[in-house]
Amino acid sequence: MGIIGATTFTLLAASFLTPFSEAAAKDADNKRNRQVEVQILSMNDFHGQLDTIQKVDGKPAGTAAYLATYLKERQKQNPHTLIVHNGDAVGASPPTSALLQDEPTIEVLNQMGVSVGTVGNHEFDEGLKEMKRLIYGGYHPQTGYFKGARFPYVAANVIDKKSKRPILPPSTIQRVKGIPIGFIGAVTTETPKIVVPSGVKDVEFIDEVEAINREAKRLKKMGVKSIMVLLHEGGFEDKNSKEITGRIADITKKLDPEIDVVFSGHTHSYLNGTINGKLVVQGLNYGKAIADVDLIIDRKTKDVVSKKGEIVFTKHEGVTPDPIVDRMVKKYQQKVAPIVNQVIGKASVPITKQTNEAGESAAGNLIADAQRWKMNTDFAFMNPGGVRADIPEGDVTFGDLYTVQPFNNDLVSMKLTGAQIKQALNQIFSDPNRPHILHVSGLTYTWDPNRPANDRIIEVKKADGTPIDPNQTYTVTANYFLADGGDNFTVFKEGTDRVTGQSDLDALVEYVKQLPQPFSAQIEGRIKLAQ
Template sequence: MKDTLLVSAGDAVGASAPVSALMQDEPTLNILNKLHFDVGTLGNHEFDHGVNEMLRQIYGGKNPTTHKNFNGLDFPYVCANVISEKTKKPLLPPYVIKKVHGVNIGFIGVDTTETPSITMPNNVKGIQFTDEAKAINKYAKVLKKKGIKTIIVLAHDPGTSNQDGSNANGKVIDIAKKVDPEVDVIFGGHNHAYLNTKVNGKLVVQAYSYGTAFSDVRLWIDPKTKDVITDNADIITTYQDAIKPDPQIKKMIDADEAKVAPLINQKLGTAAAALTGQQNASGESNLGDFITDAQRDATGAQIAITNPGGIRADINSGTITWGDLYTVQPFNNTLVTMNLTGSQLRTILNEQWSDKTDPKMLQIPGMKYTWDSTKDGDKVVSLTLADGTPIENDKSYTVTVNSFLSTGGDGFLELAKGANFVNGMIDLDALVNYVKKQTSPISVSTGDRIKKIN
């Protein structure tokens, strides 16, 4: 009898490498089936292409691009806090019960309530994200009435801790403090960090991302009481270069890579040194500079702005392929050019620090600014165009952003208040065209657009 269960805490698809994304992430889903996962829940990236596509990936249906049928997942997805506005009920089953050695174990899923602010509005149209802890408690009560004493939560919510479990913090930790004592384990997600601790007697774990580690949770359950009597967990690093690939999985990946190879292997240029999203102390990165230079070049706007969350990978030194650029910008966001006043630009820059624990430093060409971390409220000290001309509060400027930011995404609400919106090309196309125009090897210096003075 199976006594090891494989579970996923969300973001199994979306923002993925082109070998998966170009085929609507069916290659990834096929591998999850081959690995015989037992239960999963939704993350924010499951909504990258909207509710209907998310449901098609789970339950199967005709592929919108190839028009071939996809059978869907062989295991259930559960989510208790994503509610249909039409039915007022969970869009997916809120929980599932698995029997292991005669003991029923309940699994409840929840997705972060941040999802509507970090995806396009149309992607979550018709659904609501309710409080995670309240949803967990509602269905923990249902499970308890069924006699289930072992309850596991899959929560796509962030948390982190030291290696010894100390200094645990984050939303999933707050959730653990609020939920029913009968909950035994909470798997976290979303911030791709290390987490292994206990909160109010509950194991709370998270194992980074991209298969670099997994959470190995062990539960000993009394067959008479049906409750957990002993538990522990380790976060196991997967040294992928030190293992022999499974032959079945390797065959699947090789076949998928062959299908997309002609496109993703196209050589577009070379990089003299790595272009990375790693920001300096002021908040600027050379890849952020390069991407926004490409967007400004594509639209002719005075200024361009992009969010760090839209930069999904680095570009290594050497050959730059189409696939490299797709991996950096996989969302197919449209470029949107608008008019913003100097006052609005200052507001947008200050929105970078709306979340004091997780500032989101925008990448910018066409303007420069200095900022002071010791100031409350308005941290921006000086603000000019790239040539040093002061940006005036009442003057209008043309600004290009991606379509996600244009709706106020990532908390940059002022961007949604721009005027004269004009849609342009896809951000990936702008980046591809820009690389082709550069003289190789490409070298990008950084450090002159954003200056932290304190």
């Protein structure tokens, strides 16, 4: 081909290519115009941690003011952003929130611009009436009138025992650029087993899958194709295989195909994976992380066409705390300071809730000792979920002890036989996958993980080393949660001659005050694994 021929060919090619290139670009523009990018930022299991600094990779993280900064910075990246929380926003809270009936946490969530939330098991800690007061507003004798949350709470699977109606709206619809996005709420059906029974006496927790799918069907009839689930239930993700296991996986596999994302909670874990085409995310706990879910939704079909998740850690380094939330938290701190700052004792070493392989911890031992001392019984038992924080070295304040034991459960003494005590210890393994290793005082026990779940306790001895007598009756102390069968420890409900005493927190405060100072506690071999 000659020079003229080559030039002619090039011009001809260009004349054909240009319209196609323009068409492709135009088609891409049209596609972008047909789609909306939506960002959903999620937090879970905040537990009122307004001012408690956490650690991620050994570096400071968390607190409300830093969490607010991360949320705002992410919002700047996308004007179409919704913020959600997946339960346990309050409950088991440190004193800055708890001493003010957790109203500060709701006010901070309002300030952060939360769009929708659901309840976790801890929202029921003080009963249905107090939970609804925090949501809808109302009067409390300690704090006065409270305006409540400025965002809706949803829960599809919690119904009133008498009316059989949901106690909260099952779902809500948020609209972004005219596109409806449905949010269905649900909480673990395990709730009655892990909260004080009086807190849930008026409600029933129906199957999560049944309730969520029923509500998804209703939303679909309304034309909602983008459906999110806020589910306060969790699981765990394998670091190598990335497989997610646990109840969250079992539930998600059975959910309606139209559901796009499941925002998880409860297990305080890292989740970012896919189950049956559904994105599942969970961002640790206590404000240490948020889950950032980016969706692309088709304007015409109103359905999600793309989704991806990211877990964002709220590390302090290089970040400025949000000034508005920072001022709010300082105001709350000033209100509780006279109570919180009282020095109760002095610890010679840090007393941590970290357990050894057998399940024993220094903090658990200290608390069990305090309860046995206060109620003057042979033995005491403490549930591990009630030990919420470490005790720092040095001056130990009322606030420190409150953070360790925030539930204010009354102590109950009772009588049990040695056989019943062994049976109660075997109930540690009623859920073999999540055993609740009881902290003890006045006795020791040895368990064998290789034995059947209902027969793992192989030896129970008094503190002096003598075996307990299965036929002898002993006096026992447990907090009200355990005494009423919490965490499946139903044997404690069989205890006779029950006497209710002071709260567990009061007992701990009094016990620490009377100890020789500085005081300490350590792992002593009260709980042992069989060799």
